[in-house]
Structure formats: C-alpha cells, structure tokens
Amino acid sequence: MRYALGSARSTSGVTEILSGVDLTARRGEVTVIIGPNGAGKTTTLGCAQGLIRPSAGTVRLLGQDPYRAGAELRARVGVMLQDGGLPQSVKPLTLLRHIAALHQRPWPLEDLIERLDLGGFLSTAVRRLSGGQKQRIAMAAALTGNPELVFLDEPSAGLDPQSRQLVFELIAELRSRGTGIVLTTHLLEEAQQLADSVYILKAGRVVRHGTVAELTGGAQGAARRLTFASPRILTTAELQAAPLPVALDNGANRSGSYWAVESIGSAADLQALSTWWAQIDLLPAEISFEARTLEDVFWEVSAP
Numbered sequence: 001m002r003y004a005l006g007s008a009r010s011t012s013g014v015t016e017i018l019s020g021v022d023l024t025a026r027r028g029e030v031t032v033i034i035g036p037n038g039a040g041k042t043t044t045l046g047c048a049q050g051l052i053r054p055s056a057g058t059v060r061l062l063g064q065d066p067y068r069a070g071a072e073l074r075a076r077v078g079v080m081l082q083d084g085g086l087p088q089s090v091k092p093l094t095l096l097r098h099i100a101a102l103h104q105r106p107w108p109l110e111d112l113i114e115r116l117d118l119g120g121f122l123s124t125a126v127r128r129l130s131g132g133q134k135q136r137i138a139m140a141a142a143l144t145g146n147p148e149l150v151f152l153d154e155p156s157a158g159l160d161p162q163s164r165q166l167v168f169e170l171i172a173e174l175r176s177r178g179t180g181i182v183l184t185t186h187l188l189e190e191a192q193q194l195a196d197s198v199y200i201l202k203a204g205r206v207v208r209h210g211t212v213a214e215l216t217g218g219a220q221g222a223a224r225r226l227t228f229a230s231p232r233i234l235t236t237a238e239l240q241a242a243p244l245p246v247a248l249d250n251g252a253n254r255s256g257s258y259w260a261v262e263s264i265g266s267a268a269d270l271q272a273l274s275t276w277w278a279q280i281d282l283l284p285a286e287i288s289f290e291a292r293t294l295e296d297v298f299w300e301v302s303a304p
C-alpha cells in the first residue's frame with residue numbers, strides 16, 4: 001500500500017498552497033508530517049484523502065485516485081480531522097454504533113471504548129464534551145471501521161498526559177497490525193518517538209525527509225550535538241579560531257551565553273574543541289553532549 005503526492009497543488013482562487021510535495025506512506029508504518037503553522041500539512045492530508053483536488057500532480061490512495069473514489073475505498077480509510085468534524089448533537093455511542101453498522105468488519109466497539117477510555121461520556125452529546133474528550137471520540141470514529149490506512153490530523157492536540165499515552169499505545173498497536181498511519185503533530189518529541197518516516201514541510205514544500213535516525217544523524221551513531229555555557233562573552237576572533245562551527249544556541253531559548261556545536265563526529269572533534277577552550281582560556285560553566293533530536297533538525301530547517 002502506498003500513495004504519492006507528486007508536486008500536488010491546491011488552488012483556491014489564485015493561491016498555490018503546495019508545490020514540491022512528494023510523499024509516500026507505507027503499510028505498518030507511522031508517517032509523520034511536521035512543519036510550522038500554515039506549512040501545508042492539513043492541505044497535504046486533504047489532497048491524500050480526496051477532500052481537495054490538486055491542480056497538478058498525482059495522488060494515489062490504496063492504488064486509486066481518492067478524489068474520484070467511491071464508498072468502497074472510503075470504507076478502507078479512517079480519517080480524523082483537526083477540528084474533529086463530529087456531528088454536535090449526537091451522542092458518541094450512537095455515532096460509533098452507526099459507523100460500525102456501515103462497515104463489514106468493524107473494530108469491536110467495547111474494545112475501542114476501553115482502549116480510549118470513552119466509557120464515562122458515551123451518552124453525553126458531542127457539543128457538551130471537553131476538547132480532549134471530543135478528540136478521543138474523533139479518533140474512535142476514525143478507527144471504528146477497522147481501516148487499512150488512517151489519517152490523523154494532530155491526534156494528540158489538547159489531550160492530557162494519560163489520554164495522550166492511550167493514543168500513543170493505540171497508534172503502536174495499529175502499526176503492529178499492519179495499518180498505515182499518517183499523522184501530523186506539533187509535538188516534536190512525540191514525532192520522534194512514533195515516526196518510522198518523517199516529512200518536514202515548510203511553505204508548501206518538503207524540506208527534509210527520512211527516518212528519525214537519518215534526520216538526526218543517529219543512523220551512523222556519529223553526529224552528536226554539544227552545547228556549552230560560557231561564563232564570559234566570546235569574541236569574534238575567538239569564535240573564528242574554533243575548530244568546528246560554533247553558533248548561539250537559539251533552540252534552547254535561554255538567556256546567558258549558551259553555544260552549540262551541531263555536529264561532533266569523532267573523539268578527535270571533541271579533543272580539538274577542548275584544545276580550543278584551552279587556547280582561549282575558557283572553562284565552560286556547563287557542557288551537554290547528546291544525540292541531535294528532531295527538534296534540533298526542525299529549528300535548523302525553520303530558520304529563515
């Protein structure tokens with residue numbers, strides 16, 4: 001199972017929202033799309049689901065054109081929209097039973113209710129539910145048909161830690177069953193934990209794509225990030241004498257003199273760095289040394 005968006009565009013009037021989005025999602029994998037507000041994540045999902053017709057490029061959903069697809073294809077795909085998209089006056093239990101009745105092999109409702117801990121509010125009209133409760137009902141609604149592929153637009157937005165954990169576990173379970181999962185999130189730590197494949201979107205384009213290990217450099221066990229706090233201001237001449245690029249650590253968003261060396265590839269790099277500190281007579285007040293995270297990569301590509 002795969003679909004690809006080739007240079008997909010959506011035009012509403014004169015606005016080109018996406019250009020240069022090539023994306024493939026596979027069965028049994030979690031494909032995560034991240035990017036700043038307005039990058040085009042929801043639009044990409046809309047094209048993939050057949051809700052938006054791209055003006056150029058090709059989209060294949062389970063081998064078919066989703067825009068022309070009939071009920072048979074839709075029944076194989078679960079969709080959780082960002083705003084929930086739930087009917088407001090209906091009670092969750094009625095809604096889920098109704099969806100289950102439309103499918104040949106629905107997910108047993110009791111199981112879904114237990115896994116998402118929905119029992120306490122199944123008989124409360126959707127409009128009276130809290131944001132996090134609506135999110136969980138929307139997720140249950142997307143999964144009730146036992147889909148082969150699910151699209152989850154910010155599934156953990158607004159969830160408390162316990163509910164987020166339930167959603168995490170369910171996503172892991174879906175993956176192990178062989179379901180394809182495509183999700184968007186602003187929680188980069190969550191993306192890092194869940195993703196088999198990550199796409200970083202910026203202004204309608206895919207600017208980075210790969211596994212988490214590929215994107216963070218962890219694949220070769222090589223690139224590590226080092227940050228250090230300097231007890232005094234570093235001069236331009238001192239920075240120019242550094243053996244590796246040393247830059248202000250903006251991602252950390254802390255006051256004080258925090259510096260980052262993005263890519264330490266060997267013990268020799270570390271040695272060169274400490275030789276440089278000795279040369280400029282600097283004893284760092286703090287040093288941290290760790291694998292780069294998806295958040296580091298995100299900050300890097302988000303820079304204007």
Ligand SMILES: Nc1ncnc2c1ncn2[C@@H]1O[C@H](COP(=O)(O)OP(=O)(O)OP(=O)(O)O)[C@@H](O)[C@H]1O
Nearest residue numbers: 012015017035036037038039040041042043044082
């Ligand atoms: N129907 C539309 N008409 C015109 N512009 C639109 C339309 N839908 C979306 N856009 C614009 O397209 C861009 C991408 O929107 P989209 O919702 O895909 O972003 P996103 O990455 O999902 O953002 P967020 O993180 O805020 O959910 C935005 O600038 C948005 O204003």
